[in-house]
Amino acid sequence: EIVEKNRTLETIFTTMECGVITHSFDGSRLIGVNQAALRILGYESEESLMEHGFDMVAPSVLPEDAQRLRASIALLKNVGDSVSTEYRVRHENGDILHVLGNVKLIESDGELLFQRFLLDYTDRKLEEVQKERYQKELIHALSEDYLIVCSFNLDTGEGMPLRVSGDEMRHLDELFAGPLQLESCIGAYLESAVHEDDRATMRETLSADYLREVLAETTRTHVNYRIVRDAEMEYCQATAVRTGDWKEGHDIVLGFRSVDAQTRDEVKKRALLEEALQAANKANAAKSAFLSNMSHDIRTPMNAIVGFTTLAGSRIDQPERVREYLDKIQSSSAHLLSLINDILDMSRIESGKVSLDEQPCSLITLLDDLYSIIQAEASARQLYLTIDTGGIAHADVCCDKLRINQILLNLLGNSLKFTNPGGFIRVAVDELTGAPAGCGRYRFTVSDTGIGMAPEFVDHIFDPFERERTSTISGIQGTGLGMSITKNLVDMMHGTITVESEKDRGTTFTIELLLALDARGTQAARAQAERAARTRSHAMRGSHLLLVDDNDLNREIAITLLEDEGFTVEYAVDGQEAVDLLKASGADHFQLVLMDVQMPVMNGYEATRAVRALEDERLARIPILAMTADAFEEDRQKALRCGMDGHLTKPIEIDKLFEALDTMLG
Known part of the structure; x- marks a missing residue:
């Protein structure tokens, strides 16, 4: 465990x-x-x-x-x-x-x-105490678990066998037959069966003088040893228990039993415990290093945000300079958000909370969109970017477009970071043969002519929190989670990912995925999306919206953005106030509710359920859009289950907000 x-x-x-x-x-x-x-x-x-x-x-x-x-x-x-x-x-x-x-x-x-x-390990300790008590009872009852049970008088050395195992492979019946002498029978047993490294200890521990001395202080003693049987090692234990009145005579019962299974289990447990402690040390060291890296990485964009905000405030009369500072603040904010998203993604993947949302998709469209995202940054860095889709025979598939995009963007992000100006970045997708019916096997290759990686780092590139030393030296920052997230996402899709890299020559990542083919194609979906895009114009500007958020700054930002687009906005600071305001205003006053989730008095989920339960059916059907920092898929599902019509995550992306409003109000 x-x-x-x-x-x-x-x-x-x-x-x-x-x-x-x-x-x-x-x-x-x-x-x-x-x-x-x-x-x-x-x-x-x-x-x-x-x-x-x-x-x-x-x-x-x-x-x-x-x-x-x-x-x-x-x-x-x-x-x-x-x-x-x-x-x-x-x-x-x-x-x-x-x-x-x-x-x-x-x-x-x-x-x-x-x-x-x-x-x-209290429970285990108590079990050991109970086991010892039980063993005492077994010894006194001449338990059949013992291979040999003999009685001896330590003063005379004379004894007799009480039980001898019938295992012919051990030949114990020959060594412990008839009247016994402690020294001679133990000596014969040591020479014929006991491992040579344990014989001296056994001879001393089972001598009459030693047993008299030890058993004067305690009722029993035992010694563990090894025997060699059929060229294999077996762990055994000899136990001596005093009987009768010890003052009148030194009589004992001596038993020998195999404890091989128990001992090997204990050895295994100790090894596992040591491994666990080592793993804990390693995990602790990794987390310490991670926290140290993150402290630096998070402070860097934060310092920029704080610094440029101060500069913008001091030069408010210089619009061009203020705009320049705002652009840098926005860039730093995006970088800070990407760091946080990396950490949250890794946490979700490890906890098993990430699920795939497979929908019809065109790989060619996916890669065209990817090119549009990356091209501007590649040009700014003076890099040559090419995307080759000529090897795709069947472009229409069912896949999680978001996750494939995330995988490719992680890989391309590294290529952009670690490739010097004038370098080349190439993405190629080829459809391989041998796929099952109804499926396509696709190979995605992302290669660059960047600085490459040392062989020893390549072996650990997919480990969490790993970053090569050169990345820090070059001033390139990150969580060290991007490659680990990528590997986990590929594994979730039952695919494979490999990497080849040579120092100062470049790096190539190769991903193979088996994707279900979309027999219907995605042409109709694309045409519909294009028609929707052409007609999008915020046609419902002027609509009356209710904004529910307990954070003053969030409300100010959202209200300003919405009013700039022509919407009329009223607000409530918690769910209860929102429900009361809706009931007081009637069904025709508001056209949509923008609902935060985490709020005092009544949260967004409770407020939504309260609205859906209103007697006025028209008011109960008012569109409710979640606008929250709860960003996981399970949060979206929870919002939909409680009756919300959509889910947007904070920080709010303006285009996505207006797209959602157009869809729900159109």
Whole structure:
């Protein structure tokens, strides 16, 4: 379960099952602590933990374990040193938790820090205690799980077999037949079956003197060892239990059993735990690097926005300069929005919330539109861009046009960034043979003559948060998520993506997708779209709109844009006020409602359901368009299910807003 959680990076730091704490070298300052660590240690918040006196060790750690934990931490001297330890924690309600911890000494920005991982294994600990109690009962009852069960008197060394396995492959009946002598029969068993590396330990542990000494303090003792059977290793355990009155005589029952399955399972679990801890370390390091990169990348456009806004305000009497500053603000805002969209896309993909919306589409039209989007930037960068669709035999397919566009734009975006002026960028689509009936197999190739990539980076190009060092040096920014998003989208379409790159020679990405053919074609759809485009002219200008939004700035922007286009706009600041205003105004007053979703008093979903339930049927059917920052597909579906007629995401794109208004009011 731990491994599965750490393998998904949509696992975020604050929700990890594994507790994580980072604190200063002297333990006086917490750098970070996640909710899982607080839960394990028994505190509601980081402040509560510090108020109770955290100093290298949480106050909730049992005193007898706290000293040992401090001693373990004190052993870490060099960066990279780590130590694992077990300890117990007592919560305020008296509950005792058993914790498996790992502490590592790291360095961050020149400061020595301790990075700690905590795993609650109380349930497993209780199971082990119960298992030990059960084993005692089995030993006293001469459980059949034991291959050999003998009784011995440690003073005389004499004994007798109580049970010997009939497994002929082990030959145990020959070694433990008839009256026994402890030293001789154990010696024979060691020489014939036990691994040579374990013989000395077994000989000492099963000697009469050692058993008398150990069993004087406890009722039983055991030792694990290995045997060699048919050239294969098997893990076994010998257990000695004292019987009768120990003061009167030193009688024991000695049992040998195979614990191969259990031991291998424990070894496997330990290996998985170590792998999980390593994965947690790696994920934590990746996220730390990601946050460091994002801090720089987000601040860059933010600084531009803030700076140019200040400049525009100070030169308000210079229209040309103000326009120049506004253009730069818009460019920086678009870049900032793309960074945020990358992060949100990756989160949605990893959580499995992205779904494909396959609709009839012409690949040639798709690529023509793509050329229109990219050409201006390519020309501005003095790059030669070509798109070759000559290899397409069947252009009309059913696909998710948005996602294919996203894939190609991600690849072309990199080509634009990393190709020097005068370079070439080429997109080619070829239809391959061998596709099943009703489908087409298409190969998309995006190549450039850019700076290329080092071989070691090519191996990790699809990993989240990965960016090659040269991208930072050259001043090119990004989340490091574009290629990971691209790979995930291709995988969702059951396609393949490969990359070939040579330093200073260029890069080629090759994608293969199997797409269903659209037998009806998309000519009619294109013709209809062209007719609609020709007739679009905001014919419903002058319509009376109700804008529902609790944010003053958002309302001001939307009202200004709509009134500039000739619409009459009234507003409400929450859903309840909007419903009341609609009922008071009547069915003919407003032609459409622009509805925000996240609002106080009554949100947009509740308000829409309230409108649809009105007694006045004409008023209940008024078009309602969601205009919200909830941008995921599930948000759109939720809006439609509650009765809204459309869904637009913020920041609002003007063309899409007026297109939606024309459609709903036309």
